[in-house]
Amino acid sequence: MTDDARLPVPDVVEWPIFPFEGEFQVRKIEPPFAEERLRHGDPGGPPCGCETEDADEWIWSDGTWKVTRIRFGEAEAGFPSYMLGTVEHMDFGDMSEELAAQFGVMSLRMERALMTLPNVGRVHINRWGDGGAHMHVWFLGRPFGAWQFSGYMLPLWGFILPGLDNERLAENDRLVAEALAQAGSF
Ligand SMILES: [Zn+2]
Numbered sequence: 188m189t190d191d192a193r194l195p196v197p198d199v200v201e202w203p204i205f206p207f208e209g210e211f212q213v214r215k216i217e218p219p220f221a222e223e224r225l226r227h228g229d230p231g232g233p234p235c236g237c238e239t240e241d242a243d244e245w246i247w248s249d250g251t252w253k254v255t256r257i258r259f260g261e262a263e264a265g266f267p268s269y270m271l272g273t274v275e276h277m278d279f280g281d282m283s284e285e286l287a288a289q290f291g292v293m294s295l296r297m298e299r300a301l302m303t304l305p306n307v308g309r310v311h312i313n314r315w316g317d318g319g320a321h322m323h324v325w326f327l328g329r330p331f332g333a334w335q336f337s338g339y340m341l342p343l344w345g346f347i348l349p350g351l352d353n354e355r356l357a358e359n360d361r362l363v364a365e366a367l368a369q370a371g372s373f
Pocket of ligand 1: 228235237238275277320321
């Protein structure tokens with residue numbers, strides 16, 4: 188492959204779960220940086236959101252864990268979208284094994300909490316961590332029966348689908364917080 192050659196377009200653009208249609212070309216691949224890019228909350232990087240965020244915006248917390256609502260860009264998601272993170276600033280790999288064991292239990296509780304919400308067919312759990320150095324894991328409630336939003340395309344659909352209305356968002360927040368509170372403490 189020459190430096191300016193583009194890789195061929197893969198069949199995935201024809202899959203029914205792919206959100207876009209039309210003519211595509213693969214973006215030119217830039218050479219990697221010599222160092223990992225500094226993320227929000229990395230030492231020497233831009234500040235982490237945890238330094239300025241208002242705990243009133245959390246929908247639930249037990250003092251160790253917090254749950255916040257995910258927005259896609261500036262818009263609310265069209266399906267239940269929540270982030271589980273630690274209250275204390277740490278990266279995923281910084282968790283003690285004891286805390287990681289709690290994370291396993293919290294993942295189960297989040298899955299069960301989101302499954303109690305109306306119109307959720309399955310809960311997708313994603314962890315990337317390329318934007319922020321603060322431990323955070325996404326829990327996305329894929330709409331019931333909506334196979335077109337399956338798998339790893341769901342986050343992309345989050346930028347496309349019309350957002351849930353404020354009443355539904357508030358009720359979902361309340362139901363998730365209630366389910367987590369009822370699930371117990373550590
Ligand atoms: Zn942080």
